[in-house]
Amino acid sequence: xxxxxxxxxxxxxxxxxxLSLKEIxxxxxxxxxxxxxxxxxxxETGAINIVTSVVVGYRSxxxxxxxxxxxxxxxxxxxxxxxxxxxxxxxxxxxASLIVYTGCRFLFPxxxxxxxxxxxxxxxxxxxxFQGGAIIASAFLxxxxxxxxKRINYKLSTIAEAVGGLTFIxxxxxxxxxxxxxxxxxISKGEPASLMSAGIIPLIYMAIGLKVGSELTGIIDNLxxxxx
Amino acid sequence: MNFLSENIYYIGAFSLIFIGLYILLVKxxxxxxxxxxxxxxxxxxxxLITIGYIADGTAPIFSKSGLKAxxxxxxxxxxxxxxxxxxxxxxxxxxxxxxVRLYGHxxxxxxxxxxxxxx
Numbered sequence: 001x002x003x004x005x006x007x008x009x010x011x012x013x014x015x016x017x018x019l020s021l022k023e024i025x026x027x028x029x030x031x032x033x034x035x036x037x038x039x040x041x042x043x044e045t046g047a048i049n050i051v052t053s054v055v056v057g058y059r060s061x062x063x064x065x066x067x068x069x070x071x072x073x074x075x076x077x078x079x080x081x082x083x084x085x086x087x088x089x090x091x092x093x094x095x096a097s098l099i100v101y102t103g104c105r106f107l108f109p110x111x112x113x114x115x116x117x118x119x120x121x122x123x124x125x126x127x128x129x130f131q132g133g134a135i136i137a138s139a140f141l142x143x144x145x146x147x148x149x150k151r152i153n154y155k156l157s158t159i160a161e162a163v164g165g166l167t168f169i170x171x172x173x174x175x176x177x178x179x180x181x182x183x184x185x186x187i188s189k190g191e192p193a194s195l196m197s198a199g200i201i202p203l204i205y206m207a208i209g210l211k212v213g214s215e216l217t218g219i220i221d222n223l224x225x226x227x228x
Numbered sequence: 229m230n231f232l233s234e235n236i237y238y239i240g241a242f243s244l245i246f247i248g249l250y251i252l253l254v255k256x257x258x259x260x261x262x263x264x265x266x267x268x269x270x271x272x273x274x275x276l277i278t279i280g281y282i283a284d285g286t287a288p289i290f291s292k293s294g295l296k297a298x299x300x301x302x303x304x305x306x307x308x309x310x311x312x313x314x315x316x317x318x319x320x321x322x323x324x325x326x327x328v329r330l331y332g333h334x335x336x337x338x339x340x341x342x343x344x345x346x347x
Contacts, residue, residue, distance in 0.1 A: 006253035010246050027283035034302035038288055050288035054307040066311045073318035077325045130314045219321045
């Protein structure tokens with residue numbers, strides 16, 4: 001009965017959506033604002049990666065909001081597990097073999113380095129703070145899986161998270177004081193396609209990378225350690 | 229056949245969305261509901277990217293000279309999806325942790341057996 005109701009509901013929704021999608025053909029330019037970003041993006045923000053110039057140039061205030069959503073989810077997860085009394089069931093953890101342990105310790109710095117590279121080159125190549133932060137968190141996940149028993153330093157992770165968030169807001173307020181808007185690009189834009197270009201965009205992306213990396217690592221830490 | 233080949237990306241994206249919605253409506257196990265939520269998310273990302281695509285378009289990055297601005301895909305949906313993926317991961321982690329707590333409290337993941345749950 002429930003399945004039948006579900007299928008009937010979905011059929012009605014599918015019919016409505018297919019009627020409206022008939023007006024939106026696939027593969028033709030649709031938005032005016034997208035054309036403006038592509039034509040004027042380098043001139044106005046200095047970043048040759050237009051997606052970056054949209055995320056932390058034109059829409060950087062929205063990105064601050066999205067960082068806050070991520071922060072709220074991490075806090076909610078931490079609050080859920082901090083009240084959790086597990087029944088002290090001793091789970092015997094088999095230590096990782098020598099090959100796995102050595103492989104993890106060999107790969108860990110390389111993955112972190114790749115993450116940092118992707119964060120710093122966010123305005124030149126595909127990538128940026130979100131992707132690089134996720135890569136850094138995956139390095140810590142590898143450490144948790146391969147080197148059982150090791151844990152991250154809580155204080156250091158909290159400090160990294162706080163520094164990331166505060167840098168973002170401080171850059172915004174400095175822009176408000178020196179320029180005219182919150183998150184105004186107050187550093188000179190430099191020559192496009194060079195590493196030192198695009199003003200505050202790489203700085204904001206570094207702050208985002210720090211924050212996303214430490215928050216996802218904290219989520220992994222909570223899920224692995226507290227839920228056993 | 230022509231209709232299918234022209235709209236295959238829309239059909240694929242909405243197949244994922246409807247599979248996710250069906251799982252949300254029908255399945256009893258909480259873990260399966262969370263998996264359905266994740267499939268629904270993926271379908272929405274694919275649909276947003278599909279909306280911004282331009283035929284024979286390149287990525288919106290001026291990485292070398294000679295790339296024409298009028299053949300670049302729309303950067304706005306890509307920027308939206310970029311942040312949405314990270315938010316999706318965080319929300320998924322929150323949902324899984326809620327499932328862990330529910331299992332610790334009720335001893336079951338079956339949504340019909342959880343007492344205060346009326347769906």
